Amino acid sequence: MSNNIYADEFAIGKAKSETCLGCHAIPGYNNVYPTYKVPKLAGQHADYIVSALKAYQNNERQHPTMHANAMGLSEQDMKDIAKYFESLK
């Protein structure tokens, strides 16, 4: 039973993360102006990912693409996405 709940959470998080993968899952993919590689997320702490998404949402961290993406996320979405990336160790 508990395994099923875990599997469901994982599937939900994975589904919600699809948009992220377009940039974060491409090896060597660059942000431009300025140029730097899009950060690695697999294995990152979920709590930190949630705080980063909130910082993008309220512009404490300025990044137009991440701001736009974060604006569309509920608190639950952020947690689901963050747990998914954290689980990829």
Next chain:
Amino acid sequence: MRNLKKILIIMILIPSSLLSAGDYNSGKEKSQICAACHGVDGISQIKTYPILAGQHKNYLVHSLKGYRSGERKNIIMKGFAENLSDQDIEDLSVYFSMQKGLTIPPLK
């Protein structure tokens, strides 16, 4: 004229290659202060602080410069980053990027 060209080329090439390299051992030494929050080798035990191990070097550079300038707002990190030179940032970023940790998520 040829010599002038050579000199110009050397002037362009040398500083960028020297400054952007970053030194692993210097980075390791300078990273001791980071370890209190980000863990030894960049694996933080405090879940609200990011794991740095294995992160892309130039993303770490971008982050630290953002904290230093205040563009990325974080009062704790600003305090530390304000004291870092460009060379310190290069060294630290090389060190943490070369630790085993974060990876790129799978596409499927």
